[in-house]
Amino acid sequence: MALGASAGIGLGLGSISTSALARAAKLHVQAPYWYRFNVGEAEITVVSDGWQMLGDPSNSFLGVPKDEVRKELTDNFMNPSDMNIELNSFVVNSNGKMVLFDTGLGTSKMFGPKGGLLAKSLSDAGIKREDIDAVVISHGHIDHIGGIVDESGALMYPNAQVYMSQADFDYWTDERQMDSPWKKAFIIHARKNLLPVRDRLIFFKDEQEFLPGITAIAAPGHTLGHTMFNVESNGQSFFFVGDVSHHSVLLIENPRMEFLYDTDARQAVKTRLKMLSFLAENRIPILAYHFAWPGYGHFVKQGEGFRYLPAPMNMNL
Numbered sequence: 640m641a642l643g644a645s646a647g648i649g650l651g652l653g654s655i656s657t658s659a660l661a662r663a664a665k666l667h668v669q670a671p672y673w674y675r676f677n678v679g680e681a682e683i684t685v686v687s688d689g690w691q692m693l694g695d696p697s698n699s700f701l702g703v704p705k706d707e708v709r710k711e712l713t714d715n716f717m718n719p720s721d722m723n724i725e726l727n728s729f730v731v732n733s734n735g736k737m738v739l740f741d742t743g744l745g746t747s748k749m750f751g752p753k754g755g756l757l758a759k760s761l762s763d764a765g766i767k768r769e770d771i772d773a774v775v776i777s778h779g780h781i782d783h784i785g786g787i788v789d790e791s792g793a794l795m796y797p798n799a800q801v802y803m804s805q806a807d808f809d810y811w812t813d814e815r816q817m818d819s820p821w822k823k824a825f826i827i828h829a830r831k832n833l834l835p836v837r838d839r840l841i842f843f844k845d846e847q848e849f850l851p852g853i854t855a856i857a858a859p860g861h862t863l864g865h866t867m868f869n870v871e872s873n874g875q876s877f878f879f880v881g882d883v884s885h886h887s888v889l890l891i892e893n894p895r896m897e898f899l900y901d902t903d904a905r906q907a908v909k910t911r912l913k914m915l916s917f918l919a920e921n922r923i924p925i926l927a928y929h930f931a932w933p934g935y936g937h938f939v940k941q942g943e944g945f946r947y948l949p950a951p952m953n954m955n956l
């Protein structure tokens with residue numbers, strides 16, 4: 640017996656006029672793009688800037704045959720030919736301070752029209768931009784520094800000190816580094832966003848607790864000054880891993896894979912292997928900037944590489 644026929648008979652669908660049930664207009668609106676959880680006494684709110692469109696992933700994930708990139712994605716039920724990655728900025732409210740980590744693409748449309756939502760996500764989450772005390776930047780790339788100023792150049796977070804590595808400030812504001820079209824676009828946008836806050840920039844050092852409970856961990860390779868952060872409160876902690884990996888499967892199952900926008904891809908691989916091993920062995924929760932929303936979970940060892948296990952969303956604060 641055909642399943643459709645038996646299901647139809649069993650549910651008595653023949654007697655219901657389906658057209659009468661479908662009159663309400665479709666809503667075409669998604670759930671709000673923020674998500675909140677606690678770590679110790681710290682309240683964490685992931686506030687999305689939207690998506691970054693990468694197109695064919697085999698053009699961005701390198702160092703292995705293109706077929707391997709497509710196979711890993713297909714095996715994991717992901718689109719092998721067109722990739723969007725998330726932009727998971729987040730706010731930590733702890734020790735009387737509101738700290739925003741990374742600022743999205745801002746006004747840049749270099750990676751498509753779906754970024755630049757951070758101000759809306761913050762407002763939807765009930766967070767006022769003027770209440771942000773500190774903006775912490777993982778590295779100087781366009782999708783992390785992009786939302787420090789608005790279209791007119793005015794500061795989006797007028798009361799915030801800005802923290803980043805000196806290596807990345809120096810490199811990504813240096814016009815001599817404009818040696819390819821993409822780097823030119825990155826540097827123009829970095830200069831637009833970073834130069835207006837030059838007088839309120841504080842450079843952190845490796846392993847420095849530069850804000851209460853927030854420690855910088857140098858993770859160079861993707862950029863020279865790329866940094867991860869340990870966020871700790873009341874004996875609990877998680878790591879913001881920034882761009883140690885741009886995808887929850889690629890670069891994780893095979894951490895030796897490389898990424899198009901790496902400044903030093905070999906060093907990035909070394910850093911990735913070291914950091915993923917450390918985080919897996921110590922069972923430390925992580926938040927990843929580009930992983931599927933909201934990007935919070937754990938790494939475990941798997942074969943020659945690792946596996947990312949997303950944490951269930953907890954709607955009970």
Ligand SMILES: [Zn+2]
Pocket residue numbers: 780782783882928929
């Ligand atoms: Zn990025």
